[in-house]
Amino acid sequence: MFPSPIRLSKSRFLSGLQCAKRLYYEVHTPELAAAVDPERQAIMNMGIEIGEYARRWFPDGILVQETYRQTHAALRTTMELVKDPETSVIFEAAFEWQGTLVRVDMLERIEDDAWRLIEVKSTAKVKPIHIQDVAVQAEVLCGAGIRIARVGLMHLNTRYVYEGGPIDVEALFVIEDLTEQVQQHSSRVREQLEHMRHMLRAPFPPAIEPDGHCHSPYVCPFWPHCTQDKPDRWIYQLPGSRHTFKELEGQGVETIDEIPAGFQLTVLQQRMKDNVEWMSPEFSTVMQSVVYPVHHVDFEMFMPAIPPYPGTRPYRPIPIQWSNHIEHQDGRIQHDTYLCTEPKDPREEIARSIIATVGETGTICVYSENERHILLSLAEAFPQLKGELLKIVERLWDLFAVIQQHYYHPDFRGSLSIKSVLPALVPHMAYQDLAIHNGAMASVVYRKMVLDELDLIERARMASDLREYCARDTMGMLMLRHVLLEKATACIAPSSDA
Ligand code: SF4
Incomplete structure (x- = not known):
């Protein structure tokens, strides 16, 4: 075929x-694959950027310029470089052996005829899949006649603190030696390649059912295709452990409604199975415990792999904007907002402006632990503001935790994320009408807005989209709190706890 x-x-x-x-x-x-979404594309772009940045470790390295589509030319250039004794390091070296093609991030000559293969990852540590990643490369290179004496994986060092000026590349990255682990895998790689080739010659795909393996170590782009015929309340939609899914699948259970009574479920899984609105006996008291003026605060942040400002580290979250919808006792709603639109460290302005907007009184309603973590990191970065920031932390009231402990609605479909809870209880406050739908997208847009060359109109549009998105979160929180308060105080007899 x-x-x-x-x-x-x-x-x-x-x-x-x-x-x-x-x-x-x-x-x-x-x-059949789903299109690559902007967040996934941003992650892939970041990987490419990190790979290019890492080349600074070897200033004498030579890049094989030919692209992935110019295979024959890339193979030829690589061989010429390998044969040239003056070549110390090759970037993107191309090799083929028995129909398997690889491009090697870095190939360092460590003796006349012996090389170190280095794979670059944008992660903060070596993951099990990385061993397989370098093992297949090493196997192809050995097959192509290259003697690999050592194998390393270069990844980001999250303990590196940027101090300003040029980045210290040898401190930003770490190279971990994986020679031994790769040797242990090498005999299996040939077998695995052969097995894959054999499987690919079959007229039909193998019969494999979707489950937890589809999301680890990577999200499979064929998930929508493979799950298109699954029932509405498929057991995979149960939140939490994949063990539960496996166990139920093993028992022949396909939908949440078929789960047998007595099967051990977590509280949230049980609520999803019950599929009815539920509130705890304390719900009303908790909902009425807020103190006016009630602030509804949300931060957005970005987590650059390469630290951009002195005092920051790889992947350390940096707050970039906040929104605060303030509800006064007399019903007035006030909206304050801050967004850093310049390519500069926004943290001190964020810290000072959030202190100003929340003042000294009132509950500060947030959704998740994120705001607490950001405030604590700001307190650590700016000791002169620590006292005021810690006082803000003491006033936080986490609506997520309140819902988690006291309320459930069938339309949450097992997820307590604000992106699920808000549309379920306040349908007109969903996110689909916005240009930015989630925090990951906000981070991508922010990065583009402050770092890319854009015209003023485009930059202004992005700033407006970011403000609108963050404001939706806080206005949404306010409306959500109102709906929940109404429910809590209405005459709905609390059911017994599950
Ligand atoms: S079973 Fe899972 S991993 Fe395999 S193709 Fe389908 S979605 Fe992808």
């Missing part, structure tokens, strides 16, 4: 390790 030889690559090999059916689809029916 597939007469032409099927070429494998490192990424196809890793897909095949995650799921044979995924590899089959990638090779034979890639059009």
Whole structure:
């Protein structure tokens, strides 16, 4: 059925390790994959950026310029560089062996005929999948006649604190030696490649059912295709442990409604199974415990891999904006907001402006622990503001925790994220009408707004989208609190706790 030889690559090999059916689809029916969303694209772009940045570690390195589509030329250039004794490091070296093609991030000559293979990752540590990643590369290079003496993985060092001036590349990255682990894997790699080739020659994809493996170590783009015929209340939608799913699947249970009585579920899973509105006996008291003026505060942040400002570290969250909808006792609603639109460290302005907006009185309603963590990190960064920031922390009232302990609605469908709770209880406050739908997208837009070359109109539009998104969160929180307060004080007899 597939007469032409099927070429494998490192990424196809890793897909095949995650799921044979995924590899089959990638090779034979890639059009079934979901489109790459902007957040996923941003993560991929960041990986490319980190890979390029890491090359600064070896200033004498030579890049194989040919792209992934110019395979033959890339292979030829690589061989010329390998043969040239003056070459110390090659970036993006291309090798092929028995129909498997790899591009190596860094290949460092450590003896005349011996090399160190280095893979660059934008992660903060070595993950199990990385061993397989470098093992297949090492195997292809060995097959192509390159002697690999050592194998390393370069990743970000999250303990590195940027002090200003040029980044210290050797402090920003760490190279961990994986030679031994790769040696242990090498005999299996050939077998795995052979197995994948054999599977790819079959006329149909392997019969593999979607479950937890579809999201780890990577989110599979064929998930929508593989799950399109699953029932509405499929057991995979149960929140929490994938063990529960496996156990239920093993018992032949397909929907949440078929879960047998007595099967051990977490509180949230049980609420989803009960599928009825529920409130605790204390719900009304808790909802009425707020003190006016009630602030509704949300921060947005971004987490750059390469620390941009002195005192910051890789992936350390940096707050970039906040919104505060203030409800006064007389019913007046006031809206304060802050967004840093310049490419500068916004933290001190964020700290000072949030202190100003929340004043000294009133409950500060937030949704999740995120705001607490941001305030604590600001208190650590600016000791002169620590006292005032810690007082704010003491006034936080987490609506997420309140809902978690005291309320459930069937339309939450097992998720207490504000993106699920808000549309369920305040339908006109959903996020789909906004240009920015979630925090990850906000972070991508912010980064673009402050760092990319944009015209003024585009920059202003992005700033407006960001403000609108953050304001939706806080106005949404205010309206959500009202709806919940009404429910809590209405005459609905509390059911017994599950
Ligand atoms: S969704 Fe799951 S089962 Fe389907 S191809 Fe992807 S990993 Fe395999």
